[in-house]
Amino acid sequence: MTASVGTGTLVRLILRRDRVVLAGWVTAIVLVGVGTVAYYLGVFASAETRQAVFADIAGTPALLGFNGQLFGDSLDILATWRMRDLSYTLVSVMTLMTVVRHTRREEDHGRLELVGSAAIGRHAPLAAAICVAAAAGVAASLLIGLGMIGLGLDPAGALAFAAAASATGAVFAGVGAVAAQIVSTGRGALGLGATVLGLSYLLRFTADSSGATALSWVTPLGWAHQIRPFADERWAVLLLPLAAAIGLAALAHALLARRDFGAGLLPARNGPARGHTSAAWPAWRGGNSAAYSPAGPPPMRSRASSSADSSPPFRTPPKRSAQAR
Numbered sequence: 001m002t003a004s005v006g007t008g009t010l011v012r013l014i015l016r017r018d019r020v021v022l023a024g025w026v027t028a029i030v031l032v033g034v035g036t037v038a039y040y041l042g043v044f045a046s047a048e049t050r051q052a053v054f055a056d057i058a059g060t061p062a063l064l065g066f067n068g069q070l071f072g073d074s075l076d077i078l079a080t081w082r083m084r085d086l087s088y089t090l091v092s093v094m095t096l097m098t099v100v101r102h103t104r105r106e107e108d109h110g111r112l113e114l115v116g117s118a119a120i121g122r123h124a125p126l127a128a129a130i131c132v133a134a135a136a137g138v139a140a141s142l143l144i145g146l147g148m149i150g151l152g153l154d155p156a157g158a159l160a161f162a163a164a165a166s167a168t169g170a171v172f173a174g175v176g177a178v179a180a181q182i183v184s185t186g187r188g189a190l191g192l193g194a195t196v197l198g199l200s201y202l203l204r205f206t207a208d209s210s211g212a213t214a215l216s217w218v219t220p221l222g223w224a225h226q227i228r229p230f231a232d233e234r235w236a237v238l239l240l241p242l243a244a245a246i247g248l249a250a251l252a253h254a255l256l257a258r259r260d261f262g263a264g265l266l267p268a269r270n271g272p273a274r275g276h277t278s279a280a281w282p283a284w285r286g287g288n289s290a291a292y293s294p295a296g297p298p299p300m301r302s303r304a305s306s307s308a309d310s311s312p313p314f315r316t317p318p319k320r321s322a323q324a325r
Helices: 007-017 019-043 047-058 061-067 075-109 111-116 124-150 155-182 186-210 213-218 220-226 235-258 277-284 286-292 303-310
Strands: none
Touching: 007 019, 007 124, 019 075, 019 124, 047 061, 047 075, 061 075, 061 186, 075 111, 075 124, 075 155, 075 186, 075 220, 124 155, 124 235, 155 186, 155 220, 155 235, 186 213, 186 220, 213 220, 220 235
């Protein structure tokens, strides 16, 4: 039996279990993205407004940091400027959480061990989780791109945006897969992946707000912006996130083969060597201390036995002497 046998079966299982969760994620991301574009198409309808807004944004480093660089003052660029980085981040969060949920969380709860008792390869759950997460990112990104085209935006730019968002989501699906192998708990894996995503955003923010654009080339969110949808698209930049996603997925499978089931590469931290004094509070609670003793509370007696025990003992009357008679 190969290590990846049963991947298709697990993909169908994940889709059936998460049909509501993933549908909610995709719907929310699409509504936020398309709704934002539709709103700003009306705000920036006139050329004078676009030129004034472009001048204000270009002179405000904080705005450039939050939303990314502006590569022109056309209607398509300004209408999608505020939602691009938000969409990239939301897709990344969705893929990261999906992979952790169906790898490390399932392993913590013991369900992955139950699945592994069937004809399922060791690497099949990880491969299925990555496939489903990446497919959900592609679906959300393509729907936003189709919404942009429906609103009248340039199809090439909309397709470039969808490709950038999909590739970024695939990268953080790989980040979640690697994090699930490093730490031994689902909460820890999610925290590690969120830390990587936060650092990626921080580097991209610093690069765009300070003008040090070279920093944007070391972060996945920066790669998505460097594709430049609606502004002379750079299709070759897509090779960076795609290579990173493939490399992270391969690394996660290699780490999975090196660790024990239920454990992570990093050892779990032990608890404190000494317990807190509050753990011993029942021992000095007076009359209730017996209830918390290692032997347990005293056995309860029935009402009949207690009343019998509490009644005075029966005494036979003394014998009368012969003189008293």
